[in-house]
Amino acid sequence: MVERHHAGESPTAALPREPAARAAPEPDRPVARDGHPGSPSRRNGQKLLSLGLLTLAVLFVISLFVGVGDLSVRTLLAGTWDAETMRLMLVSRIPRSAAAVLAGASLAVAGLLMQMLSSNRFVEPSTVGTTEAAALGMVVITIFAPDASILAKMLFAASFALLGTLLFLVLIRRLRSKSSLLVPLVGLILAGIIESTAYFVAYRNDLLQSLGAWSRGDFSMILQGRYELLWIGLALAAIALFAADRFTLAGLGRDISVTLGIAYERIVALGLVIVSLIAALTVVTVGEIPFVGLVVPNLVTMAMGDNGRRIVPVVAICGAGLVLACDIIGRLVRFPYEISVGAIMGVAGSLLFLILLSRGRPARG
Amino acid sequence: MADVAKPANGETLRDREHRSGRRVAWPTSRQMLALLAILALASCLVFMTVGVRGNWGFVLQLRAPKLLAMIVVGHAIALSTVTLQTLAGNRILAPSIMGFDSLYILIQTLMVFLAGTALAMAIDPIALFIAETAVMVLFALTLYGKLLGGATRDLHRLLLVGVILGVFFRSTASFLQRLLDPNAFLVLQDTFYASFNTVRSDLLLIAAVLIGIVTAIFWRLVPQFDVLSLGRDTATSLGVDSTRLTRISLGLIAVLVSVSVALVGPLTFFGLLVASLAVVLVGSRRHAETILAASLIAVICLVGGQTVLERVFQFDTALGIVIEFFGGIAFIAIILKRGFT
Amino acid sequence: MIEAAALTKLYGKARVVDEASLTLASPGVTAIIGPNGAGKSTLLSMIARLLPIDGGRALIDGLDVTRTRGDELAKRISILKQENGLMARLTARDLIGFGRFPHSKGRLTPTDYEKIEEALTFLDLLPFADRFLDEMSGGQRQRAFVAMVLAQDTRAILLDEPLNNLDMRHAVAMMRLMRRAADELGKIVVVVLHDINFACAYADRIIAMQGGRIVVDGPVEEVVSEETIEAVFGLPVMVRDVEGQRTCLFRA
Numbered sequence: 030m031v032e033r034h035h036a037g038e039s040p041t042a043a044l045p046r047e048p049a050a051r052a053a054p055e056p057d058r059p060v061a062r063d064g065h066p067g068s069p070s071r072r073n074g075q076k077l078l079s080l081g082l083l084t085l086a087v088l089f090v091i092s093l094f095v096g097v098g099d100l101s102v103r104t105l106l107a108g109t110w111d112a113e114t115m116r117l118m119l120v121s122r123i124p125r126s127a128a129a130v131l132a133g134a135s136l137a138v139a140g141l142l143m144q145m146l147s148s149n150r151f152v153e154p155s156t157v158g159t160t161e162a163a164a165l166g167m168v169v170i171t172i173f174a175p176d177a178s179i180l181a182k183m184l185f186a187a188s189f190a191l192l193g194t195l196l197f198l199v200l201i202r203r204l205r206s207k208s209s210l211l212v213p214l215v216g217l218i219l220a221g222i223i224e225s226t227a228y229f230v231a232y233r234n235d236l237l238q239s240l241g242a243w244s245r246g247d248f249s250m251i252l253q254g255r256y257e258l259l260w261i262g263l264a265l266a267a268i269a270l271f272a273a274d275r276f277t278l279a280g281l282g283r284d285i286s287v288t289l290g291i292a293y294e295r296i297v298a299l300g301l302v303i304v305s306l307i308a309a310l311t312v313v314t315v316g317e318i319p320f321v322g323l324v325v326p327n328l329v330t331m332a333m334g335d336n337g338r339r340i341v342p343v344v345a346i347c348g349a350g351l352v353l354a355c356d357i358i359g360r361l362v363r364f365p366y367e368i369s370v371g372a373i374m375g376v377a378g379s380l381l382f383l384i385l386l387s388r389g390r391p392a393r394g
Numbered sequence: 395m396a397d398v399a400k401p402a403n404g405e406t407l408r409d410r411e412h413r414s415g416r417r418v419a420w421p422t423s424r425q426m427l428a429l430l431a432i433l434a435l436a437s438c439l440v441f442m443t444v445g446v447r448g449n450w451g452f453v454l455q456l457r458a459p460k461l462l463a464m465i466v467v468g469h470a471i472a473l474s475t476v477t478l479q480t481l482a483g484n485r486i487l488a489p490s491i492m493g494f495d496s497l498y499i500l501i502q503t504l505m506v507f508l509a510g511t512a513l514a515m516a517i518d519p520i521a522l523f524i525a526e527t528a529v530m531v532l533f534a535l536t537l538y539g540k541l542l543g544g545a546t547r548d549l550h551r552l553l554l555v556g557v558i559l560g561v562f563f564r565s566t567a568s569f570l571q572r573l574l575d576p577n578a579f580l581v582l583q584d585t586f587y588a589s590f591n592t593v594r595s596d597l598l599l600i601a602a603v604l605i606g607i608v609t610a611i612f613w614r615l616v617p618q619f620d621v622l623s624l625g626r627d628t629a630t631s632l633g634v635d636s637t638r639l640t641r642i643s644l645g646l647i648a649v650l651v652s653v654s655v656a657l658v659g660p661l662t663f664f665g666l667l668v669a670s671l672a673v674v675l676v677g678s679r680r681h682a683e684t685i686l687a688a689s690l691i692a693v694i695c696l697v698g699g700q701t702v703l704e705r706v707f708q709f710d711t712a713l714g715i716v717i718e719f720f721g722g723i724a725f726i727a728i729i730l731k732r733g734f735t
Numbered sequence: 736m737i738e739a740a741a742l743t744k745l746y747g748k749a750r751v752v753d754e755a756s757l758t759l760a761s762p763g764v765t766a767i768i769g770p771n772g773a774g775k776s777t778l779l780s781m782i783a784r785l786l787p788i789d790g791g792r793a794l795i796d797g798l799d800v801t802r803t804r805g806d807e808l809a810k811r812i813s814i815l816k817q818e819n820g821l822m823a824r825l826t827a828r829d830l831i832g833f834g835r836f837p838h839s840k841g842r843l844t845p846t847d848y849e850k851i852e853e854a855l856t857f858l859d860l861l862p863f864a865d866r867f868l869d870e871m872s873g874g875q876r877q878r879a880f881v882a883m884v885l886a887q888d889t890r891a892i893l894l895d896e897p898l899n900n901l902d903m904r905h906a907v908a909m910m911r912l913m914r915r916a917a918d919e920l921g922k923i924v925v926v927v928l929h930d931i932n933f934a935c936a937y938a939d940r941i942i943a944m945q946g947g948r949i950v951v952d953g954p955v956e957e958v959v960s961e962e963t964i965e966a967v968f969g970l971p972v973m974v975r976d977v978e979g980q981r982t983c984l985f986r987a
Binding site for chain 1: 780783784785804805806807808809810813814815816823824825826829833834836837840841867884887
């Protein structure tokens with residue numbers, strides 16, 4: 030907390046006072062006391078943050094005990110917890126739950142960044158071509174260097190994702206009408222074009238099955254040793270948090286950023302790299318999970334505003350919670366079969382998107 | 395400076411349009427239609443005859459249903475796109491972009507989901523198709539009636555809502571398909587991608603009949619469409635009941651979409667592609683000409699494209715993907731070029 | 736101190752700004768007037784490094800704007816552009832806090848909080864401090880952006896048509912604020928105005944532009960005459976001194 034001056038006695042160092050003729054606000058109204066640290070949006074933030082963390086923890090525990098394998102709370106209570114159960118927990122359940130948390134958190138942050146970079150609320154990596162380009166990159170590298178390491182493949186896919194996103198940004202800069210709804214439209218179409226290219230290339234090279242795995246988010250194949258790449262996503266989200274102020278300003282547009290001394294082009298480039306890497310990471314390890322990056326930031330922004338430093342952690346936690354919850358639902362809905370998280374997010378995400386659109390809240394841009 | 399340059403610039407542009415005019419090199423719309431008809435006929439002939447060796451009867455029997463399906467589908471998509479564009483008052487929409495195709499896929503899935511796989515497989519496919527089409531008309535009227543009926547005049551919102559509706563229908567259909575048992579999944583598996591090789595020939599006859607009826611009704615409505623393209627308000631003051639026209643047309647468009655999706659599957663951008671080309675070639679003032687041109691272009695693209703891909707590149711099932719690719723690029727080009735508001 | 740020497744901006748072949756030169760060394764309010772398309776905004780944008788310069792150069796406190804680090808310039812010059820159409824979901828307090836970014840790089844100090852509070856107070860924004868920008872009226876939002884610029888606390892302040900969206904009361908209050916920022920804090924304020932009488936009442940100096948060129952530059956009494964205004968705007972007007980204040984009147 031910062032020591033506040035009473036507004037009435039604030040030193041006139043910076044600016045002269047208003048003349049009496051002007052209907053100036055009462056100098057000692059309570060609002061003035063209620064300085065920055067205690068502002069409603071911040072209180073909201075702290076509440077949401079702790080609530081989110083708690084929910085996420087509960088979901089995580091539930092996720093540990095849902096599955097086909099013989100591992101439930103009952104085994105725990107009955108005391109039949111043996112080495113085999115422990116192994117199942119360590120090799121499958123914990124990695125799977127962790128993967129959902131990591132993927133959800135980083136995808137939601139990537140969506141937020143994408144929205145700031147294009148100054149538009151209705152975009153996210155999978156609706157502007159980033160994710161699709163990453164999948165195309167995986168198809169291409171698998172054709173030309175099938176034996177490359179997974180990290181090398183991921184980086185190659187990320188470079189494709191970067192190109193796809195750049196193409197999108199170049200296209201929307203060239204739009205004459207700056208309508209905030211035209212931007213996501215162009216993104217969706219571009220994503221469709223890249224997707225059909227990937228489909229075509231995969232089809233010609235007998236890679237449709239692999240492409241299916243990259244374009245359909247699914248945690249059922251996650252085991253220890255197969256998801257660790259996703260931790261990089263968390264590190265990238267942390268970088269986004271570190272540079273959150275700059276990203277927020279970039280979201281306000283180039284003019285304001287430059288005036289305040291931000292290297293706008295550099296911060297956009299950083300954002301692009303983060304978004305592309307996160308898209309490629311998730312495509313490689315779990316496959317595309319649509320709409321997380323769109324829905325979560327929009328809902329969080331509605332409650333807490335756009336101030337990046339305050340909302341990046343909340344966005345990450347809510348994204349993690351949403352994906353984890355969808356994965357749990359996918360495991361339960363048609364037990365003992367599983368429904369992939371991508372399929373569930375496709376329905377839930379597009380429905381939420383429609384609701385967001387029909388609310389008609391003025392968008393950025 | 396700019397103030398002075400603007401009017402001068404505008405004038406020269408208009409002057410240039412006047413002088414160089416379309417009269418010099420551009421054929422009249424009738425000549426253009428004749429040219430398109432010849433091209434369409436030629437591509438059909440080539441498709442039927444190229445590479446035939448030996449048993450003609452067998453080959454013709456194999457290719458004729460495919461050709462008929464392509465003509466029916468091409469015409470259905472062209473007709474539904476041109477009419478929907480006039481209803482919505484712009485040239486950037488198409489039923490498939492607005493999610494009609496996906497809605498039909500969802501209805502197909504729902505039918506199997508609700509009836510159960512066994513029943514769905516036992517039912518006569520024609521009866522099932524008619525039932526699906528009926529549901530489709532009902533849904534289209536209730537869902538899109540409001541959306542296109544003039545409540546939303548914000549074109550961008552309309553488009554985006556349509557596109558996302560399509561995504562929602564598709565995701566829901568694919569979600570439901572996963573809930574079904576593997577058998578049912580097999581029944582529906584092909585629904586998501588367009589294919590001209592696995593044409594549903596069992597539905598071909600009923601499809602052709604339906605398309606014929608719909609075309610006849612639209613033909614009678616063409617004069618009203620010409621008036622409607624002047625704008626909803628003008629049309630109303632000229633005595634065209636635009637609300638009624640919208641309802642009838644939406645129902646008919648739903649039938650057209652059902653036919654094309656049931657026969658070959660969804661094609662998102664094809665309608666926009668052929669309608670745009672038609673407007674470029676013959677203009678959009680007279681709907682009879684625009685629709686005819688769009689249909690002919692559709693047939694040329696489908697039949698010609700399939701012939702070229704099959705015979706020259708040996709790609710047998712890629713036509714749908716190729717169309718989507720170029721159609722998408724055309725869509726973005728239109729948006730960038732017009733910067734439409 | 737702002738120095739511009741033969742600044743030029745080209746769009747294709749059109750010279751949108753044509754060798755404009757000016758020097759602003761002492762505190763005061765300078766108004767730039769001229770018809771639409773005269774190049775006023777473009778000139779400001781080039782001086783504030785928002786647009787690349789095609790010819791000539793601009794110096795802020797002797798630093799070339801094209802070669803100096805952005806964050807260094809941000810402590811010396813600020814600009815508010817006309818189009819802040821963005822509907823960011825930031826509170827007014829958040830936005831104004833970002834005005835302190837050049838000084839604190841986002842880690843706000845007690846001094847920063849003071850400056851924010853002062854900017855809020857002097858733009859009459861305290862009652863709306865924690866309201867989101869997209870929930871404010873156009874005038875409130877405009878004031879919030881001006882408050883951000885004031886919180887940036889630079890010696891040179893450029894404002895591109897800051898009176899848009901403001902009603903008469905707030906427009907006058909805004910101009911008085913500019914006046915006092917110049918008189919009491921020694922700011923160099925440059926403001927693009929559409930209404931000549933606002934310029935007459937509150938500016939020390941008026942720069943008139945037409946067709947990308949600076950056609951007149953001088954004290955109010957010198958610039959605002961019937962001949963000059965007619966030459967710049969292509970509109971005959973009556974110029975009178977009303978209670979000692981130069982005033983422009985339309986002919987009926």
